[in-house]
Amino acid sequence: MKKFLAILLTLAMVFTLVACGVSTETETPASSGEATEVAAGGIRLFNGKIEIAEPLNHAAEVYEAATGKHVEVESLGGGVDLQATLKQYYQAGNMPDIFVFEGAPDLANWTGMVVDMSDQDWAKDTDAGFTSEDGLVGFPYTTEAIGLAYNKSILEAAGVDPASITGPESMKAAFEAIDAKKDELGITAVIGYCANATELYWSTGQHLFGQYLDAGLDRDDTTYFDLMMNEGKLDTERFTHFAEMVDLFNHYSDPALLISGNYDMQVSGFAAGKYAFVTQGSWIGSSLTNQYKDQYAAAGNFECGYVPYCFEEGIDTILTNAPSHWAVYKDGNVSEAEAFLNWLAGPDGQQIMVQEAGCVSPFKSCTVVANDPFAAPVSEYAAAGKTSSWHWMGQPSNMAQDGTGAIFQDFAMGNEDVASFVEAMASVIPDFVK
């Protein structure tokens, strides 16, 4: 009897162990795409923009209904280190067929592992694709813009014409005019600018700093970017003008927000009509109409627009670019992935991407306009050809977090003046680009 029991138990254990072995086995190839028989027909998309997870899932459903091909959308974001997650997938043999990357530093990890898509139909329809030494490897799925966003209602009430802001003097005059009527307009501060280096180093050290690199330049002009990357230098004259503009922001920003605020405070404050200007790009449009729609409605669903960060007379461009691109993994299901991207760039896909996801289409043939407060002004700048590129994406990936972001904060705290801010930035940058 005892022996029988022992044997029974052993058998049960063996069975469970083997069962475990089998079940993991069936899962792994299904997601890794190595065993083609199991993975056939399906592709997996690794999306880094959690905000558009729902519309993307919908797009995948529509695509499956139309073609019978399954697309699994995996959306991550909101503080998740995407590249680190991707590397884990790579180590585990679990790479998605399409994955997201931001700029050249990210892509450098995947050199030789991504597919050149220059022969695809969508490639002829856009200039926003990402080109590396491997060819045209980045599919643009949206366009974002960085300019000095304003609340049209407040500007009108204050009697300031946004078109009059064309340089440092006119910007200062506009700020003074609004500041003088602050109580009358019921606003907290002229500008919602936040230099908190813990929370918003990316806003100051990347987006705002990007204005120094690109504002007013042609899309392919890399003068200041090259000067920084090759020689570790800043153009002192241009950067001093830029610093004077930041000084103006420091002066006219909400003190509660400036150093110890965070992104939510900044965007919700703008949505609630507390600030006439805000130093965030077009991505806050969807926050205004979704996350903060109550505050936004209470503030009268005001119209938004952009003025350039004109720290020098004559700067008349805002910075637009695809914020990140999608690459196709070479050892994945390449043909199916390319077919899906082509569909997404076509009319059916763009309908969903623009109207539901609120993306500004990077494709010339697209005629749909998003229902987003910033879609129209961005399209206007694009149509007038007054856009510059986002070369800041090529700066060393930790420069803002470990270097420049904190200096913007010091400047805001009053620990630095214009001259010493310029000096500090110039002294830190060589540590990162060498």
Place this chain on the structure above:
Amino acid sequence: MNEINSGKKILSLVLLIAGVVLMIAALWMDFTKTYLVINLGSTKLAFRGMFLVLGALFVLAGLYYIPTVLHHRAIINFIFLFPLLFTFAVTVIIPMFVGFFYSFTDWNGVSFSRMVGFENYAAMFKEPAFIWSLLLTILFVVVNMILVNLVAFLLALLCTTKLKGVGFFRAAYFLPNLIGGIVLGYIWQFIFSNVLTTILNSPYSALANTNTAFMAIIVVYIWQYAGYIMLIYVNGLATVPKDVLEAAQIDGANEIKTLFQIKIPMIAATFTICTFLTLTSAFKQFDVNLALTNGVGTVRNFMGSRLSNGTQMIALNIYNTAFARDQYGYAQAKAILFFIILACVSLIQVRISNKREVEM
């Protein structure tokens, strides 16, 4: 007798061979990426994992049936220990050796192009930001080892008196330790950035300035950790024998004398445990650091350069080197230095503490 033995011999041999063959087959499938897949309607059966597990079981069974009296006990011991050894090897030993290897490469998390020898190890001593992190961590450890133990011991004394509601206080002091460090960091960030600035009417929070931000981390860390250490001290104090205390009382020792001459020497072992715990955990401080300041802080001039990572502890520095800079190999080298320091400090600390216990 002989017949049984020969029967066992054959059985054991067959099992061993079958097991080894199955395991090799599984590994072969893994390396060559050939999969044996059987389609069973909706479910698909693949055999790689099954082969590996069955093979391992056969080998173990074969070992069990080896007809030997001399080594039988050793084999049984091995079979019983095997699951533990295997798990330990897979999760600790093998990764450690792989890590050592990677620290000599320029690995970026995906691939590496060359072996760099000791370049990574040399580079970290030329990086002011890393040296700063290392020194800051040592300062943090020293300050915390003293303060956490002091606060925890005082709390423990308070919680072993005959006050009313002692149980409530014990639970209340222990509670912060149950909250995860990240959550705790964000809660305190809110307190420093929004609550304290309003109360003190200051233009910016303590977290914006390197010195005060460092103190803020210390405060939060003590708040989180003192309750946990307190519980250990409470337990220690409870083990002090009553008769000794009574004897001291009869001899006329007052409270303070009893504390320093009787209680503290009696719980020397508890001090060892507590200093060891605070030391290692303060060294490894990461989550509160990440959530509270993310390492930000300006140091105007350190080794001739301006630093922006004024409050970055060594663990966060390693993390950023790997994940923000994509220098996994370099980060691995830093991690190994960290490991060596931690191992040395712990060994010395335990040795010193043990010596003191013997003398008592």
